[in-house]
Amino acid sequence: MEKEKSTERRKGPERRGSVVDRRLGLDRRRGPGKRRSDDRKAAEEGYMSDEQFEFLMAIDDYKKQNQRPFPTWTEVLEVIKAIGYRKVAEAQPLEQGRKKSDSAKKPVEAT
Numbered sequence: 001m002e003k004e005k006s007t008e009r010r011k012g013p014e015r016r017g018s019v020v021d022r023r024l025g026l027d028r029r030r031g032p033g034k035r036r037s038d039d040r041k042a043a044e045e046g047y048m049s050d051e052q053f054e055f056l057m058a059i060d061d062y063k064k065q066n067q068r069p070f071p072t073w074t075e076v077l078e079v080i081k082a083i084g085y086r087k088v089a090e091a092q093p094l095e096q097g098r099k100k101s102d103s104a105k106k107p108v109e110a111t
Contacts, residue, residue, distance in 0.1 A: 058079050
C-alpha cells in the first residue's frame, strides 16, 4: 500500500510569529484598577516595615521548624497569635477600615 500524501490542514500565514511580535511590543504597566496602599507598594518594592519583617520572619521560622513549605491559614493564625497579636476591636470591611484611617489623618477644622 502506498502512503497517502498528508495534506497541510493549516492554511494562511504562520500565526506563531505574530504572537511573539505582540508580546515584545507590550508595555507592561499597571493598568487602571485598585490603588495599592503605601505599605503594600513599599513591600512589593522590597521595603518592609518592622512589623511586616517580624511577621515574615515568624512565618519563615514556623515553616523551617515544621518542615512546611506552605502553612495552612490555621497555622498562619497560630503564628500571628504567637507573635502577640490579639483581636481587640470589632471586625470591619477592609475598604471601610482604609477610609476611616484616611479620614483620621485629615485635620479637623475648628468652628
